[in-house]
Amino acid sequence: xxxxxxxxxxxxxIALYLLGRLLTSLLTxxxxxxxxxxxxxxxxxxxxxIGLLRHGTKYYSMMAKTxxxxxxxxxxxxxxMYIVTSPTLxxxxxxxAKPISFAPYxxxxxxxxxxxxxxxxxxxxxxxxxxxxxxxxxxNLRTQTMAAMHRAQVPGGELDGMVRVVLRxxxxxxxxxxxxxxxxxFEGGLxxxxxxxxxxxxxxxxxxxxxxxxxxxxxxxxxxxxRAVDRDFAMLGLMVLPDILAPRGSRGRKRFFRAFREYxxxxxxxxxxxxxxxxxxxxxxxxxSDEDIARFDxxxxxxxxxxxxxxxxxxxxxxxxxxxxxxxxxxxxxAVVFPPGxxxxxxxxxxxxxxxxxxxxxxxxxxxxxxxxxxxxxxASARFVLQDTVLDDGAGNSYLVKKDSFxxxxxxxxxxxxAVWGPTxxxxxxxxxxxxxxxxxxxxxxxxxxxGGGNALxxxxxxxxxxxxxxxxxxxxxxxxxxxxxxxRWKLPAKRHHISTSILTPVDDIRVRIRPRKEFKKVKWEFxxxxxxxxx
Ligand code: HEM
Numbered sequence: 001x002x003x004x005x006x007x008x009x010x011x012x013x014i015a016l017y018l019l020g021r022l023l024t025s026l027l028t029x030x031x032x033x034x035x036x037x038x039x040x041x042x043x044x045x046x047x048x049x050i051g052l053l054r055h056g057t058k059y060y061s062m063m064a065k066t067x068x069x070x071x072x073x074x075x076x077x078x079x080x081m082y083i084v085t086s087p088t089l090x091x092x093x094x095x096x097a098k099p100i101s102f103a104p105y106x107x108x109x110x111x112x113x114x115x116x117x118x119x120x121x122x123x124x125x126x127x128x129x130x131x132x133x134x135x136x137x138x139x140n141l142r143t144q145t146m147a148a149m150h151r152a153q154v155p156g157g158e159l160d161g162m163v164r165v166v167l168r169x170x171x172x173x174x175x176x177x178x179x180x181x182x183x184x185x186f187e188g189g190l191x192x193x194x195x196x197x198x199x200x201x202x203x204x205x206x207x208x209x210x211x212x213x214x215x216x217x218x219x220x221x222x223x224x225x226x227r228a229v230d231r232d233f234a235m236l237g238l239m240v241l242p243d244i245l246a247p248r249g250s251r252g253r254k255r256f257f258r259a260f261r262e263y264x265x266x267x268x269x270x271x272x273x274x275x276x277x278x279x280x281x282x283x284x285x286x287x288x289s290d291e292d293i294a295r296f297d298x299x300x301x302x303x304x305x306x307x308x309x310x311x312x313x314x315x316x317x318x319x320x321x322x323x324x325x326x327x328x329x330x331x332x333x334x335a336v337v338f339p340p341g342x343x344x345x346x347x348x349x350x351x352x353x354x355x356x357x358x359x360x361x362x363x364x365x366x367x368x369x370x371x372x373x374x375x376x377x378x379x380a381s382a383r384f385v386l387q388d389t390v391l392d393d394g395a396g397n398s399y400l401v402k403k404d405s406f407x408x409x410x411x412x413x414x415x416x417x418x419a420v421w422g423p424t425x426x427x428x429x430x431x432x433x434x435x436x437x438x439x440x441x442x443x444x445x446x447x448x449x450x451x452g453g454g455n456a457l458x459x460x461x462x463x464x465x466x467x468x469x470x471x472x473x474x475x476x477x478x479x480x481x482x483x484x485x486x487x488x489r490w491k492l493p494a495k496r497h498h499i500s501t502s503i504l505t506p507v508d509d510i511r512v513r514i515r516p517r518k519e520f521k522k523v524k525w526e527f528x529x530x531x532x533x534x535x536x
Pocket of ligand 1: 102304379380452453454457458459463503
């Protein structure tokens with residue numbers, strides 16, 4: 001009896017295996033030997049899809065560990081995914097940004113997540129290969145709105161102005177924490193707390209504190225809307241009965257669109273930053289309606305918040321969990337705030353602190369933040385191949401990537417590459433990005449992929465870095481943060497690889513106690529970004 005069962009099981013297993021191979025050969029696209037080497041899935045045909053659904057973007061790192069090749073092909077039903085892990089080949093893809101394009105994702109995001117009208121989506125889809133732009137055609141809606149975002153966020157006046165708004169908002173929030181409960185402070189989830197005030201600070205900076213729709217309807221409502229869209233991201237993207245299959249995300253999205261429609265109708269633009277004004281102008285130039293502009297604002301807010309929130313959370317975790325680092329950062333900052341000749345223990349009632357000056361004087365700050373962003377980065381740099389293209393690794397090897405394929409340049413395998421970062425690639429080193437350390441080991445620009453690269457390079461990178469550093473300095477100067485559990489010992493939360501974020505998110509929040517620093521209790525702090533501009 002047992003041997004009969006074993007025989008049947010064996011026959012069924014072989015039949016399933018052969019069926020899988022048959023399906024694989026029928027539905028998998030033929031592989032040209034000039035293409036990057038294939039990695040066959042363990043489960044024929046759908047193995048890579050299951051892997052991606054199970055592990056998210058971490059699956060790319062898992063596959064990269066199974067092969068010595070700097071680029072490889074994952075066959076999927078009726079398609080192929082090329083995954084690039086070497087900085088040289090990544091630079092090669094970035095140089096060919098038109099045939100290896102980000103544009104199709106902008107279009108699909110506009111259609112599926114932002115629910116743009118057919119007219120607006122058609123405008124976004126124009127000239128994907130940018131052939132007309134090359135011939136002096138002056139661009140299109142997609143390229144012009146992105147140009148506006150880059151223009152508005154180059155280091156200088158407009159950007160500094162947005163950082164100053166962020167600081168005003170953050171200063172107010174920390175005042176509240178410090179004064180709250182008779183000076184006892186705050187107790188609760190760190191990432192949730194960060195989400196609340198970074199959402200308001202970021203949207204104040206771009207939409208104007210006076211008319212920010214996130215304030216008009218209550219900050220909590222804005223946070224809930226964005227979060228619901230983020231959580232239901234994949235289901236909304238399917239575009240199948242969103243009200244039934246993704247009810248929270250769909251409701252949140254509608255509330256968001258209504259709030260932003262009302263913002264434009266009420267003349268909110270008057271108090272908006274140059275970023276929003278320039279985007280509005282570009283949209284109007286191409287005949288986009290206010291309704292669609294309000295929808296596109298969900299894209300602006302997603303880009304503005306979805307990565308900055310966890311990035312601030314991790315930065316605070318890393319800074320406050322390492323006593324030696326905490327002391328060093330505070331020492332550097334306090335040397336600027338209380339220069340020799342002024343009292344070390346501040347008794348004065350008002351202190352004006354220029355964070356721009358601190359950031360310039362204490363390079364450890366930026367180095368530390370860049371290192372946090374290296375280890376917590378989860379960016380995929382997804383591209384779509386619009387034309388057959390040959391990539392060259394500069395060492396005599398070339399690879400053909402074929403039209404209509406997905407190409408990903410995930411940051412995690414590059415950020416863990418010992419050939420690039422040396423034997424400490426897997427450890428957290430806050431001094432790694434100090435200028436003097438950069439002389440020791442030359443790191444190619446294409447190896448730090450936190451903000452992506454090529455012509456999809458994140459336009460918000462300067463704002464994000466300034467926001468993170470500003471919040472860090474305010475917190476280091478004014479507060480002590482310690483975990484409520486584990487007898488005050490820090491244990492960083494486990495990390496989740498989310499499909500819609502370029503920074504890892506915590507699986508569970510960490511409960512912390514935030515208290516005012518005793519030594520500076522009497523100080524009335526005021527933080528600015530760029531003292532000259534403030535006193536002008
Ligand atoms: C820590 C914070 C942030 C991180 C880690 C981050 C990361 C990224 C990444 C990885 C990309 C895709 C690049 C590629 O595929 O090569 C991207 C694109 C983008 N980011 Fe950010 N970002 C952050 C903050 C911001 C902020 C504050 C804004 C401001 C509005 C912003 C606006 C955008 C936009 C509009 C795009 C699309 C670019 C395009 O279509 O060409 N990001 N970001």
